[in-house]
Amino acid sequence: MSTLEKMKILTDSAQYDLCDYVSHHKSSQINLPGIYEAIGHNGCKIPLFKTLMTNKCKNDCKYCINQSKRNFTRLELSPEELARAFLGYYNRGLVNGLFLSSGISDDVDSTMEKQIETVSLLRKKYGYDDYIHLKVIPGASRDSIKRAMALANRVSINIEAATSSGLAELSSTKDYNKDILKRLSWINSLQHKSTTYPNSTHTTQLIIGANNETDKEILSRMEKIYKKSDLKRTYFSAFTPIEETEFKNKEACSTDRTSKLYNADTLINSYKYNVKELIFDESDKLSLTQDPKILAAKNMNIFPVEINSAPIRELIRVPGIGVKSAHEIVSIRKKKPFTHKEQLQELGVITNRADPYIKINGEYQTTFNF
Numbered sequence: 001m002s003t004l005e006k007m008k009i010l011t012d013s014a015q016y017d018l019c020d021y022v023s024h025h026k027s028s029q030i031n032l033p034g035i036y037e038a039i040g041h042n043g044c045k046i047p048l049f050k051t052l053m054t055n056k057c058k059n060d061c062k063y064c065i066n067q068s069k070r071n072f073t074r075l076e077l078s079p080e081e082l083a084r085a086f087l088g089y090y091n092r093g094l095v096n097g098l099f100l101s102s103g104i105s106d107d108v109d110s111t112m113e114k115q116i117e118t119v120s121l122l123r124k125k126y127g128y129d130d131y132i133h134l135k136v137i138p139g140a141s142r143d144s145i146k147r148a149m150a151l152a153n154r155v156s157i158n159i160e161a162a163t164s165s166g167l168a169e170l171s172s173t174k175d176y177n178k179d180i181l182k183r184l185s186w187i188n189s190l191q192h193k194s195t196t197y198p199n200s201t202h203t204t205q206l207i208i209g210a211n212n213e214t215d216k217e218i219l220s221r222m223e224k225i226y227k228k229s230d231l232k233r234t235y236f237s238a239f240t241p242i243e244e245t246e247f248k249n250k251e252a253c254s255t256d257r258t259s260k261l262y263n264a265d266t267l268i269n270s271y272k273y274n275v276k277e278l279i280f281d282e283s284d285k286l287s288l289t290q291d292p293k294i295l296a297a298k299n300m301n302i303f304p305v306e307i308n309s310a311p312i313r314e315l316i317r318v319p320g321i322g323v324k325s326a327h328e329i330v331s332i333r334k335k336k337p338f339t340h341k342e343q344l345q346e347l348g349v350i351t352n353r354a355d356p357y358i359k360i361n362g363e364y365q366t367t368f369n370f
């Protein structure tokens with residue numbers, strides 16, 4: 001089978017991994033295998049080459065197209081083949097970086113070695129110095145993670161679930177604490193120690209709706225991880241049933257659910273909310289229709305807060321005020337108090353959302369009754 005034919009299959013299998021600023025939609029503009037359109041932090045589109053090294057896998061994740069029990073043609077790209085294929089795209093200006101993941105071909109260590117060899121070839125043999133995101137395999141050795149982090153701008157390990165029992169519903173071959181959480185803590189402790197990429201970051205991903213975990217369990221796990229680590233962000237992949245897998249008849253997860261999980265996760269990660277401040281229904285699920293920040297605010301007894309004196313912790317809990325604008329408010333009011341809401345609008349505050357929750361210089365902005 002030619003490299004291009006292998007790439008078509010392996011890059012297609014990589015679509016379920018969300019990464020960095022990458023959306024999981026394939027590019028509609030460039031019709032070549034493996035090019036995924038990424039959305040940068042400023043909203044611009046960035047093409048990345050995203051692929052698996054192999055679709056062989058020893059694990060039995062019940063939702064996954066590559067799980068060990070499925071019977072189909074397994075194939076693998078060699079490190080040299082993959083490095084050259086990627087450079088073929090990069091040198092033509094078709095992509096700006098590489099996202100490399102893999103199933104487990106023989107064992108975890110040899111799979112990690114193949115991934116490391118690929119990025120090592122790119123860095124050392126071919127002088128490539130742009131973006132690389134490498135997916136760490138559950139159960140990888142500390143030494144291999146360290147070497148991967150010396151070569152990649154970003155690494156990540158998918159925690160997949162929020163609890164051991166939740167992972168056990170998905171797979172019988174991965175140990176949640178040993179293979180995943182322990183590796184996540186190693187990644188965290190090795191972060192910033194790389195002399196090559198001292199600013200490297202790490203992320204993770206969960207699959208949502210494939211097991212019985214509640215939103216509260218998922219967000220509680222993320223709260224614990226954010227408190228203990230520098231994890232940059234979390235991706236929530238909405239479960240979709242795939243033919244010929246054990247979960248083929250399971251209901252798909254709605255993207256409304258993952259969208260609300262993203263909103264709530266931002267409150268925990270960036271706004272430093274505690275999970276107990278968020279509002280869940282009797283089944284520990286977030287509302288699918290209401291914004292978690294507004295729902296939380298309606299249940300807090302701190303409002304309305306005075307813009308000229310409220311602590312930052314309270315300002316960022318006002319709907320319509322973001323972390324950046326809250327800090328700007330604090331810095332500006334030290335020099336001169338705010339007197340009208342147009343000054344807040346200039347900072348990006350969405351005042352028609354914030355009005356019921358604030359006073360400016362003692363003045364209520366609305367007659368909204370709490």
Ligand code: SF4
Pocket residue numbers: 057058059060061064065066067068102103104
């Ligand atoms: S480890 Fe699980 S999710 Fe990853 S490729 Fe193997 S079976 Fe699929």
